[in-house]
Amino acid sequence: MAVAPRYQVINRDLSGQIGSGSLGPGDRLPSESELAQHYGVSRMTVRQAVGQLEAEGLVVRRHGTGTFVSEHRPRRRRANRFGSFAEEMGVEASDVTSRLLEQEVGLPPEDIVALLQLSPGQAAVRVYRLRLVSGEPVSLQDSWLPLLLAPSLARGGLEGGSLYRTLRDREGVEVTRAEQEVSASLATPEQAQLLAVEPGSPLIAILRVAYAGGDEVVEVARSLTVPTLPLSLSTER
Amino acid sequence: MAVAPRYQVINRDLSGQIGSGSLGPGDRLPSESELAQHYGVSRMTVRQAVGQLEAEGLVVRRHGTGTFVSEHRPRRRRANRFGSFAEEMGVEASDVTSRLLEQEVGLPPEDIVALLQLSPGQAAVRVYRLRLVSGEPVSLQDSWLPLLLAPSLARGGLEGGSLYRTLRDREGVEVTRAEQEVSASLATPEQAQLLAVEPGSPLIAILRVAYAGGDEVVEVARSLTVPTLPLSLSTER
DNA sequence: GAGTGGTCTAGACCACATG
DNA sequence: ATGTGGTCTAGACCACTCA
Numbered sequence: 001m002a003v004a005p006r007y008q009v010i011n012r013d014l015s016g017q018i019g020s021g022s023l024g025p026g027d028r029l030p031s032e033s034e035l036a037q038h039y040g041v042s043r044m045t046v047r048q049a050v051g052q053l054e055a056e057g058l059v060v061r062r063h064g065t066g067t068f069v070s071e072h073r074p075r076r077r078r079a080n081r082f083g084s085f086a087e088e089m090g091v092e093a094s095d096v097t098s099r100l101l102e103q104e105v106g107l108p109p110e111d112i113v114a115l116l117q118l119s120p121g122q123a124a125v126r127v128y129r130l131r132l133v134s135g136e137p138v139s140l141q142d143s144w145l146p147l148l149l150a151p152s153l154a155r156g157g158l159e160g161g162s163l164y165r166t167l168r169d170r171e172g173v174e175v176t177r178a179e180q181e182v183s184a185s186l187a188t189p190e191q192a193q194l195l196a197v198e199p200g201s202p203l204i205a206i207l208r209v210a211y212a213g214g215d216e217v218v219e220v221a222r223s224l225t226v227p228t229l230p231l232s233l234s235t236e237r
Numbered sequence: 238m239a240v241a242p243r244y245q246v247i248n249r250d251l252s253g254q255i256g257s258g259s260l261g262p263g264d265r266l267p268s269e270s271e272l273a274q275h276y277g278v279s280r281m282t283v284r285q286a287v288g289q290l291e292a293e294g295l296v297v298r299r300h301g302t303g304t305f306v307s308e309h310r311p312r313r314r315r316a317n318r319f320g321s322f323a324e325e326m327g328v329e330a331s332d333v334t335s336r337l338l339e340q341e342v343g344l345p346p347e348d349i350v351a352l353l354q355l356s357p358g359q360a361a362v363r364v365y366r367l368r369l370v371s372g373e374p375v376s377l378q379d380s381w382l383p384l385l386l387a388p389s390l391a392r393g394g395l396e397g398g399s400l401y402r403t404l405r406d407r408e409g410v411e412v413t414r415a416e417q418e419v420s421a422s423l424a425t426p427e428q429a430q431l432l433a434v435e436p437g438s439p440l441i442a443i444l445r446v447a448y449a450g451g452d453e454v455v456e457v458a459r460s461l462t463v464p465t466l467p468l469s470l471s472t473e474r
Numbered sequence: 475g476a477g478t479g480g481t482c483t484a485g486a487c488c489a490c491a492t493g
Numbered sequence: 494a495t496g497t498g499g500t501c502t503a504g505a506c507c508a509c510t511c512a
Contacts, residue, residue: 005481031497042483044281047498055292064490064497174297183464184421184439202421202439205464227420227442242500268478279502284479301478301509 010039010049018058018069029059029067097135101194102128105154108144108220115209115220116146123147125154127163130194137195143221149173149212164210167218175218178210185224195226202227247276247286255295255306266296266304334372338431339365342391345381345457352446352457353383360384362391364400367431374432380458386449401447404455412455415447422461432463439464 004012017023029035032050036043050067053059061067108116108124116124124144131139143163147154150167167173183205192199203224210219254260266272269287273280287304290296298304345353345361353361361381368376380400384391387404401412420442429436440461447456 007481033497042485044484045482048481050498061498062491063499064492066491066497182419182441184441185464186439202423204419204421204441227422244500270478279504281503282501285500287479298479299510300480301511303478303510 006039006041007045007048007052010035010041010046011052014049014053015056015058018053023069025069027069029069031066097132099130099132100127101130101140102126103153105147112144112220115217116144117217118146125150127153137226139223139225140191140194141221141223143219145219146217149216149218163219173212173218175210175212178208180209181207183207187224191224195224197226243276243278244282244285244289247272247278247283248289251286251290252293252295255290260306262306264306266306268303334369336367336369337364338367338377339363340390342384349381349457352454353381354454355383362387364390374463376460376462377428377431378458378460380456382456383454386453386455400456412447412449415445417446418444420444424461428461432461434463 014023014029023029029050030038032043032046035046035050039046050059050061054061054067058070059067060070104126105123106126107113107121108118108126112124113120113122118124125147127141127143127145129141129143130137131141145153145167150173153166164175167175185203185205187195187197187199187201187203189199191203192201195203197203204227206221206223206225208219208221208223209217210221212218251260251266260266266287267275269280269283272283272287276283287296287298291298291304295307296304297307341363342360343363344350344358345355345363349361350357350359355361362384364378364380364382366378366380367374368378382390382404390403404412422440422442424432424434424436424438424440426436428440429438432440434440441464443458443460443462445456445458445460446454447458449455
């Protein structure tokens with residue numbers, strides 16, 4: 001039945017109340033004892049739910065005083081765990097879909113070869129995807145992985161669209177660390193068409209190198225993401 | 238006597254064992270039950286200690302398998318500590334210089350007022366700087382701070398070019414947390430001239446909100462930075 | 475099946491903030 | 494003095510992994 005743990009149910013309920021505005025910034029949440037009684041669980045369970053809210057930045061706990069809704073909307077999650085794409089975008093995983101543009105075995109471009117630490121001639125798998133949130137295209141992700149590390153990807157298939165999860169479940173390769181470089185670029189006509197923006201629009205460009213274990217490079221990926229900032233910076237002084 | 242909580246003692250002990258190498262990368266920690274017995278506490282207490290290690294990135298928990306020391310040294314704490322400008326750019330602090338473009342007291346634009354949580358009419362200090370690395374312009378930083386929090390800045394002067402350091406030394410205000418949103422934009426002619434790039438070039442745009450203590454907003458800053466990526470992403474597929 | 479971490483209980487006492 | 498969150502117990506059952 002895949003029943004969610006109680007603390008997650010409580011977390012989502014409170015999270016929803018904050019999101020919908022029935023709990024506004026600065027409001028005090030019911031005390032942990034009250035919540036425990038209300039949800040019919042023990043206080044420790046409530047604490048787990050609230051602790052998660054706190055980690056997400058939605059609430060602030062004050063010893064001896066109470067738990068309060070944060071004054072600000074949390075913007076970005078911290079990047080300790082290079083989160084899934086959904087986490088990084090700050091959206092629900094269920095809102096994220098993928099369109100597979102290419103999945104093939106071949107020789108990557110020179111610069112990628114170097115970053116992947118491949119010997120000359122060694123093949124790699126390319127997974128080129130368009131990621132969508134709520135059906136809207138938001139990001140192009142172009143990943144290259146050493147064929148030796150990801151042979152199963154050569155045969156196609158991605159479990160639930162998550163590359164890292166597929167790696168872990170099918171190859172036993174666990175991505176433990178990633179480095180990113182953020183840049184900006186202009187959309188080419190082809191990119192623009194896929195992302196539904198004007199050609200020449202600015203895009204956030206990220207180069208990511210993902211490692212497993214020590215220094216073994218598992219993936220080199222380039223992504224181009226549509227800026228989502230609500231403020232128009234380009235018109236500023 | 239200010240005795241530290243047991244879970245913190247346990248956390249530090251394990252943390253020390255990892256740091257000293259008696260627990261190396263990939264090693265499995267004793268099971269939670271064993272740790273509980275060893276430290277003479279309940280398993281829930283051990284879980285709190287280990288959970289903290291996990292949040293710090295020192296260990297990885299695997300359901301049904303065990304808890305393992307992470308393969309990599311956890312790098313920078315991001316988000317929590319937001320490095321100096323030099324750290325963020327990955328350069329030596331001695332290579333970084335600033336050119337003060339404006340430093341004045343006034344009423345910020347509407348959007349900034351909201352983010353600063355100012356009442357209507359409340360004044361703020363603006364510090365607008367061009368940051369250079371090795372003499373090359375790389376970033377425009379436009380900061381707004383509540384006048385009440387930074388009165389000394391109204392009289393000019395920045396210690397060593399570091400805004401946060403000035404805040405700490407002169408106002409006793411310590412920035413404890415910052416949130417950032419990354420975006421992209423196109424350089425206006427004026428921005429282009431200051432940054433020595435072509436008008437219309439893509440720039441990395443970052444909106445930062447810095448907090449002191451709980452939810453008190455200390456600074457809202459917008460920065461525009463020249464992409465420094467060695468790879469030319471804009472010419473890619 | 476044995477061992478691991480994940481969830482949960484129904485209490486308890488303590489430290490802290492505020493009226 | 495009261496109520497809050499912080500810490501802690503001594504169990505329990507479940508879900509997962511692996512031999």
